[in-house]
Amino acid sequence: MHNTINNADKTAAAEAVRKDIPLLRGGGVHYLDNAATALMPQVVTDATAGYDNNNRANIGRGLHKFAEVADARYGESRRALARLLNAADDEVIFTSGASAGLNLLAAALGQTLSPADAVVLSIAEHHSNIVPWQIAAKRYGFSLRFAAIDKSGAIDIGDLSRQNADGRARVFSLTNASNVSGAINNIGKMAKAARAHNDNAIIIIDGAQYAPHYPAGLAATLAATLGEDAADFYVFSGHKCYAPNGIGILCGRRAALESLPPVIGGGGAVNSVREDDYDMAAIPRRLEVGTPPITQAIGLAAAMQWAVNIPAAARQNANDLATMARQGLREIKGVRVLFDIGGDDNNNDNDKKGEGFLPIISFTMDNVHPHDCCQLLSAHNVAARGGNMCAEPLMRRVSPNGCVRVSIAPYNNAADITAMLDGVRETAKLLGR
Amino acid sequence: MTGLYHGDIISLARANINAGVLPNAPMAKQTNPWCGDECTISAAFDNGRIVKSLHQTRGCILCLAAAAKATTIATQLGDPSQFLALANTLAKTLQDNTPPESLELPKGLTLPEGLELFTPAIPAKNRHNCILLPFQALTELIQTQNI
Numbered sequence: 123m124h125n126t127i128n129n130a131d132k133t134a135a136a137e138a139v140r141k142d143i144p145l146l147r148g149g150g151v152h153y154l155d156n157a158a159t160a161l162m163p164q165v166v167t168d169a170t171a172g173y174d175n176n177n178r179a180n181i182g183r184g185l186h187k188f189a190e191v192a193d194a195r196y197g198e199s200r201r202a203l204a205r206l207l208n209a210a211d212d213e214v215i216f217t218s219g220a221s222a223g224l225n226l227l228a229a230a231l232g233q234t235l236s237p238a239d240a241v242v243l244s245i246a247e248h249h250s251n252i253v254p255w256q257i258a259a260k261r262y263g264f265s266l267r268f269a270a271i272d273k274s275g276a277i278d279i280g281d282l283s284r285q286n287a288d289g290r291a292r293v294f295s296l297t298n299a300s301n302v303s304g305a306i307n308n309i310g311k312m313a314k315a316a317r318a319h320n321d322n323a324i325i326i327i328d329g330a331q332y333a334p335h336y337p338a339g340l341a342a343t344l345a346a347t348l349g350e351d352a353a354d355f356y357v358f359s360g361h362k363c364y365a366p367n368g369i370g371i372l373c374g375r376r377a378a379l380e381s382l383p384p385v386i387g388g389g390g391a392v393n394s395v396r397e398d399d400y401d402m403a404a405i406p407r408r409l410e411v412g413t414p415p416i417t418q419a420i421g422l423a424a425a426m427q428w429a430v431n432i433p434a435a436a437r438q439n440a441n442d443l444a445t446m447a448r449q450g451l452r453e454i455k456g457v458r459v460l461f462d463i464g465g466d467d468n469n470n471d472n473d474k475k476g477e478g479f480l481p482i483i484s485f486t487m488d489n490v491h492p493h494d495c496c497q498l499l500s501a502h503n504v505a506a507r508g509g510n511m512c513a514e515p516l517m518r519r520v521s522p523n524g525c526v527r528v529s530i531a532p533y534n535n536a537a538d539i540t541a542m543l544d545g546v547r548e549t550a551k552l553l554g555r
Numbered sequence: 556m557t558g559l560y561h562g563d564i565i566s567l568a569r570a571n572i573n574a575g576v577l578p579n580a581p582m583a584k585q586t587n588p589w590c591g592d593e594c595t596i597s598a599a600f601d602n603g604r605i606v607k608s609l610h611q612t613r614g615c616i617l618c619l620a621a622a623a624k625a626t627t628i629a630t631q632l633g634d635p636s637q638f639l640a641l642a643n644t645l646a647k648t649l650q651d652n653t654p655p656e657s658l659e660l661p662k663g664l665t666l667p668e669g670l671e672l673f674t675p676a677i678p679a680k681n682r683h684n685c686i687l688l689p690f691q692a693l694t695e696l697i698q699t700q701n702i
Contacts, residue, residue, distance in 0.1 A: 491592075491614060491615035491616065491618075492590075492591075492615075493590045493592070493614075493615035493617075493682075493685065494560070494615045494616050494617075497559060497560075497615075497679065497682065498560065508590065509589060509590045509591050510591050517591075522613075523591065523613060524590070524591045552560060552565070553560070553565065553616065
């Protein structure tokens, strides 16, 4: 699909989004670290402060009227997020983030696996979608396999299928989009490839990077029924979705969630407790232990509502800025853009095709450590990320010394990219040779 | 340009001073998981004194410069306990935002030349570990020697 929105409209749309972000209102801040944490719009801060200042009470436990109001607000938040995900209310589990969700799944599903089984990840996974499986594999004896990526950084679908040629892989846990390359992986294609040799393979999708960019696309991520070529479980983090820290979502169909053996327990997750046994509650409670992150859940619902309403023009602007960044970086001597396959087809139809790239650009500089580049960028008020991106298996293959990453959101503008490029040029002049 | 990257520290980092590995010598390695800096120190001892020290460092300018300085200081001081005292004091002064030239050193220890190069890094707390990594590696090495 060709981009038909003109540049002036895209810029205007981005500026309107930018006005929602208090941290950007003063000017002079070039925040390009959105893949690490996104900035919060005022409406989210208002929602959380509103709850804390006016409705704060514990939920699910109190019989007083304040608790009833808090219960209602918390329930509304879950309902709103469930609608976004095309899920039932009880199919949305609040966690502390994508990492917590993946840890829960690995710990639970790991119990069901034996040394005869395998779990397939990809080489592009974040540590939070590798280490929990490694821990479980050591405990329960199953093997881990890693699907390769292609030169764009996307998971190689052919290799994904080959990883289960013997039919032993029972779980596939894969990223919806890489936090290094930005390459988007089509969930349907991954699920189909994963189940080519095992109809019952469980598909877990890490949506931490994808969710903030295409919140409207989340409705299509989850399988309507078990076995459909979609995700059985989908996780993402609130803080990357313009929401507070400490909140995330694990979403799954009821049958899939109910099949998870218990790995956590305590108040709220049980119906009753005796000295010799316990009776677990139904979902979602059985997977949410203790007093939940009420404030943060309310903030997440407000954030996703805001994100869904970001104009397409602003998202297209973000993709255009990624193109601008990529082209500018290519022109600086000593800079190598990682996973640069040439051209700039950012595919603004990502919602439908589920492919293409997020506006994330990772690069290296000859003779310059990423840490030094980021420090010098900081002198230009540019926030970028340097290091291994919590993706060491991937980085060991493409750049053992790490890289610099800039990640763009709908509230960024051309001045942000210009400042970044100026900073990289200065770094090259000072430290490169 | 940030003062952190002044000419002297860049020159020190690029000079490859004491870069390498001592064959058959005790070694210690420290890594910073946040940024990927790695520093492996090898040192030769004679009668309990450090007589030579080299480093293999993959890291940023600060880490490279600190590795050059740490290995040079270790050999200049010779006395492992003095190096440990200095490394400990350096860590504390970075933490307390005190310039190295204001270091309160243990009795009998004089400030080695060149540590003032790192003074501009003091406000950048997220870079302190880059500077300390080689000192930590040498500290670990000394502590394993039972001297």
